[in-house]
Amino acid sequence: MKNKKLYLLLVMMLMGALLLVACGGDTTEPTAEEPAAVEEPVVAEEPAAAEPTEAPVEEPTEAPVAEPTEAPVEEPTEAPVVEEPEISITIWADDTRTPILQALAEEFQATYGVGLVIEQIADINDQFPIAAPAGEGPDILIGPHDRAGGWVASGLLAPVDLGDKASQFSQVALDGLTFDGQLYGLPYAVENMALFRNTDLVPDAPETWDDVIAVGSALQASGDATFGLALSGTTYDAFPIMTSFGGYVFGQDDVGNYDPSDVGIDGEGMVAAGTWIADNVASGFLSDNTDWDTAHVLFETGETPFLMGGPWALDRIRESGVPYAISNFPSGGQPFAGVQGFYVNALSENVLLAQTFLVEFVATEEVMMELQTAGNRASAMTAVAAASEDPDLAAFAEAGAEAELMPAIPEMGSVWGSWSDAFSLIINGEQTPDEALANGAQQIRDLIGGAAAGMVNVPGSWQAASGACEGDWDPACEGSALTEADGMYTASFSLPAGDYEAKVAHDGAWTENYGVDGKADGDNYAFSMAADGTVTFTYDPETHILEIATE
Amino acid sequence: MSVLQFANGKKSTALSSSVAGIVVRLALLSAIDAFAVWFLLNLIGDEVYFLATGVAIIVIFVNVVILRHDAYPIRWMLIGLVLMALFAIYPIIFTIYVAFTNFGDGHLLSREVAIQQIEKEKYLPEGGQAYTWTAFRAEDGSFALWLQGEDAAGLLARIGEGITAVTPGEAGIGELDADGIPVSIEGYERLNRLTVVRYINDLGEISFGAGDAVVRVRSMDEAAELKPLYQYDPERDIMVNQETGVEYSAVDGTFTAPNGDELRPGFQAAVGLTNFRRFFVSPALRGPLVQIVLWNFAFAFLSVFLTFAMGLAIAIIYNDPNFPGRKIIQSFLLIPYTIPSLITILIWRGMLNPDVGIINKTIEALIGTSPAWFTNPWWAKAGVLLVNLWLGYPYFMLICSGALQAIPQDIYQAAEVDGANAWQRFRKITLPLLLVAVGPLLVASFTFNFNNFNIIFLFIQGGPPIAGAATRAGHTDILISYVYNLAFAGGRGADYGLASAITIIIFLIVAAITLFQFRYTQMWEEVGENV
Secondary structure, eight states: OTTHHHHHHHHHHHHHHHHHHHHHSSBOOOEEOOOOSSOOOHHHHHHHHSOTTSOTTTOGGGOGGGOGGGOTTTOGGGHHHHHSOSOEEEEEEOTTHHHHHHHHHHHHHHHHSOEEEEEEBTTHHHHHHHHTTTTOOOSEEEEEHHHHHHHHHTTOEEOOOOGGGGGGBOHHHHHHTEETTEEOSEEEEEEEOEEEEETTTOOSOOSSHHHHHHHHHHHHHTTSOSOSBOOSOSSTTTHHHHHHTTOOSEEEOTTSOEEEEEEOTTSHHHHHHHHHHHHHHHTTSBOSOOOHHHHHHHHHTTSSSEEEEOGGGHHHHHHHTOOEEEEOOGGGOOOEEEEEEEEEETTSTTHHHHHHIIIIIISSHHHHHHHHHHHTSEESBHHHHHTOOOHHHHHHHHHTTTOEEOOOSGGGGGTHHHHHHHHHHHHHTSSOHHHHHHHHHHHHHHHHHGGGTTOEEOOBTTHHHHTSSSSSSOTTOGGGEEEEETTEEEEEEEEOSEEEEEOEEETTSSSSEEOGGGOBTOOOEEEEESSSEEEEEEEETTTTEEEEEEO | OHHHHHHHSTTHHHHOOOHHHHHHHHHHHHHHHHHHHHHHHHHHHTTOHHHHHHHHHHHHHHHHHHHOGGGHHHHTTHHHHHHHIIIIIHHHHHHHHHHTBOOBTTBOBOHHHHHHHHHHOEEOOTTOOEEEEEEEEETTSOEEEEEEOSSOSOEEEEBTSOOEEOOTTSTTBOOBOTTSOBSOBTTEEEOOTTTTGGGHHHHHHOOEEETTEEEEEEETTEEEOOEESEEEETTTTEEEETTTOOEEEEETTEEEOTTSOBOSSOBOOBOTTHHHHHHHHSGGGGSOHHHHHHHHHHHHHHHHHHHHHHHHHHHHHTTSTTSTTHHHHHHHHTHHHHSOHHHHHHHHHHHTOTTTOHHHHHHHHHHSOOOOTTTSHHHHHHHHHHHHHHHHHHHHHHHHHHHHHHSOHHHHHHHHHHTOOHHHHIIIIIHHHHHHHHHHHHHHHHHHHHTOHHHHHHHHTTOSBOTTOSSOOBTTOOHHHHHHHHHTTTTOOOOHHHHHHHHHHHHHHHHHHHHHHHHHHHHHHHHHHHO
């Protein structure tokens, strides 16, 4: 009992510590960049930013010498702008990008008179959609393209117009950040997986998966390797195997947009890939353990000669000291491509300034080069990527030259779990590839369709008037859904007199909809009720034509 | 004044509150009020009216309780009540509120902000001009733009004045340079591409020119005769596209055109029972629910039983004060309780790894084969229980140690005299008396484990998958992890509305179970009284 006070103190200290951890965990101290202490005229810094080839005298726009604003002596009121910028841009970056941007902040401030505040945030992807609507978000943030799709849909990102500079970026990088035909960010890196091999065990890159099996099995037989290959996952990480057999996740339309109604998980290619995996697990060539860490440890310790890995594993593989080389996936296998970008928070007060910062300052070869060197990712700017002195980055870029962008559509979220489960069951041997993938694909289709999967609806301006629905033009309203009878869909509703319009929509969404003459995305059907009466819709799912009978 | 009356009142002697005491209390109260007012103003400024209302009610309550004499007894519970209101009741009310909205990805913004954002979108009308621009800044901070377009060699745009072609060399306009831009304009200084950046925000908000011919800066390279693309009509609650005339009406938090086109972003809106309906018609209920619920009960029961049994066993062993080094051993046995389970679960995951885990490697070295913790359904269940046992036994060890000390030794002596053996003494004396103290904690532990998302998700993510399930489910999935996987996992984004609805449904299930169990705790209490 006499120690009670001591315990109390201890508990208080612990709680205090927890509070500190809780508050300090996400955000390190925002570091406003202090300008150089010595009062140096900005002119001296200028050559760093301006291209040295241009003669300042001939090119007044680039020459601060001609600008009285920049000379503190002549224009004393302007001097403080350089010292303490009136405005500054806040950037949320992860631990890799923070030091690079911080190093650039001083130069940026000296050149433009605008401050740069870099905040290191551990989980930007989760924090941003919470902070931005509350008005607490940054002006600019960094993140992967597959999350940006959701942010665009929520109205959190402002478009970025690269103008002439767009041609300096690789097409896949621009595609990744383009939503609805508009670019919503500045891409700075493209990342994809490639095949690592242990050069002690395998001197030459394999051409086909059969080569991989031949080389790996020989090493297993001689006792030099435990497994021929260990998968570091069943979905994203194993995707190159699936693509080499023709597997895909979502089909694409003519212009390359992913089509969520075409789920390829139970397609022929996927089944072929599943069979290949099942056979090789059975023969002992593939490990039945698909843990990411395990696969990497096995490669780093020389127990497997191959690894399908990404640039994010470069550091740990280099540290492990295992001799490695990076090459394309065999048999034309293609990984997913991911794009890393800078995004402008649409709810920030500095949207135009942030856009300008990205286009004028970040989208330059110098800054892009810095980002590439420190980030271990091939730059989205083609000239910078080509100028890389790191052969590994070049090898990654080659392996991903024809990589498909990871789908950024929200439906992708419904795919991962069932996709992974299906391959787990294949690897366990609990189900045949056929069964497992068919079931997995069905789960995905149900989840994408949700409650409305299979629903045929006739949304229109008549819905609320009929009393069947709360609002008009609602494709998910159950009250107005048609019911199936003898292969046709039909339903009747009583309506007050008036003119109405309608359309056919499948699965409770506008994704698949039909207008006049059964044309996809066609014009609205129009019908009018001369007096209060009943309308009967009859829809033929073969021709997609809707008959509207009024009485 | 009421405070003074209270001080001078009939009970003043009993209260022994000196004037100083009152002053201190009043000062404290005004400090709290001042803080509350400041906090409220901030909340209202941020448009968080919901929380503001809650805080206002609490503050008024606090004032009433402290100032009113007849509320004296409540004063002792004041802090507890306030904390309960803030940290228990407010979140519950908010959760219920959100369950009836579409708050989530695509509908993160409030209605006002969404309208503002949509109205920010601009378009270039037919025949509208686009220019490249150069900015000039006057000493008073106003700006002028020098515009160059395909048809126009050089136009000067000022605020509130028509955009005009001017002749260089006249009216204070300097000679043109090689790019066709005046070197100087009287009263203005020319900004270059570097110096203009700090003013770009201001420039973007200015409309240059007058009347209909208004030019706005869109980017560093372009200024154009932009017009707002959408305009909100508050009377009819519609958005009107100024270019096409299409009217977008608000349907469930999205401005929707007659042909189904939707404007982004959507906004938060009340959607009635939609979220609940979505859950009940979702594929979730077509999954192997019976299997999941059975395992959920088995997992919770076995977790409680095993941790309690092991905790009790250790407590009895070390209850003997003569046991050598028992304090040190007991301290070591407490370690699992002191390390965050987030970390230990992941460490266990590593140790049980079939290829590189230390435990599996050891077992394999001893008997040639090792359990498939992550792929075999039964081993997976065993693994989850094993790790949970390791995490949970110290708690019951602590509780039981204390409770054992409280059992009077003379009962044991009496039992020994009556000829009871060790097992009978444990069964008839120790266990019943222990359960009196520990019973309610067992219920609490059951409830906790029933919703023990951490261990299931961090250790094994609910896997291995159940083959042929209509909806994705794993052999170790409990209700909460199953629903989480369906609703949120895999970067599907946040759907707070649906999440809140599901939370409420799960709360009802758990509340029913707990209510049921409280009957048993009452039963235990009766046993205690009888003994």
